[in-house]
């Protein structure tokens with residue numbers, strides 16, 4: 001069966017920006033190394049949560065990817081004319097919730113993560129399976145992951161459980177924009193990818209479905225590192241896709257820029 005006539009729409013990016021306020025409470029070890037700078041805090045579920053301090057050498061983990069192409073690309077968040085990006089000095093930790101995952105897909109998830117890493121110069125680090133449900137309502141700091149921003153969670157759902165997956169939408173992706181532990185610089189964190197198990201099962205039953213399925217996951221991971229949608233139907237970051245499985249020139253440019261943010 002060919003994919004002719006079958007429209008695979010990806011997603012409405014589900015990113016959120018969280019406003020931080022300065023902390024007025026006690027100090028921890030990291031605060032003592034930043035004396036004079038107030039610790040940023042967010043309120044979640046009625047609790048004040050200190051934005052975790054990032055343990056980093058201050059050096060990029062991998063070289064930045066040179067921008068060698070030009071084309072349409074957008075970013076989900078902009079702050080003072082600069083895109084909000086992940087910290088390239090720490091790994092992009094990610095976990096996978098295998099509940100409901102169609103058979104044979106896990107290698108595609110790993111391949112997609114490796115591909116986005118290669119095109120962005122960010123280092124992705126797989127931390128294994130989780131039982132956390134992938135949801136945009138997740139807490140950005142969770143006991144199960146320790147005192148840090150929660151890793152990117154990738155999970156499976158369907159349109160009954162996740163109405164945004166209705167129809168041909170095969171996935172959703174995004175991240176949270178939040179200040180670092182100190183100062184005003186914003187970073188992305190606690191990303192989420194939700195994939196439609198029914199659409200993936202359909203895709204994988206077609207001849208060219210494997211490449212397209214991996215392209216859907218790459219598209220969602222590109223949202224996680226900050227890319228938004230574009231008008232150009234020749235880019236993978238177009239919000240609908242019928243047959244494209246490779247990054248376009250604007251995608252590549254956007255991915256390289258997304259991976260070249262400042263370190264916390």
Ligand SMILES: [Zn+2]
Pocket residue numbers: 010011012013219220223229238239
């Ligand atoms: Zn999208």
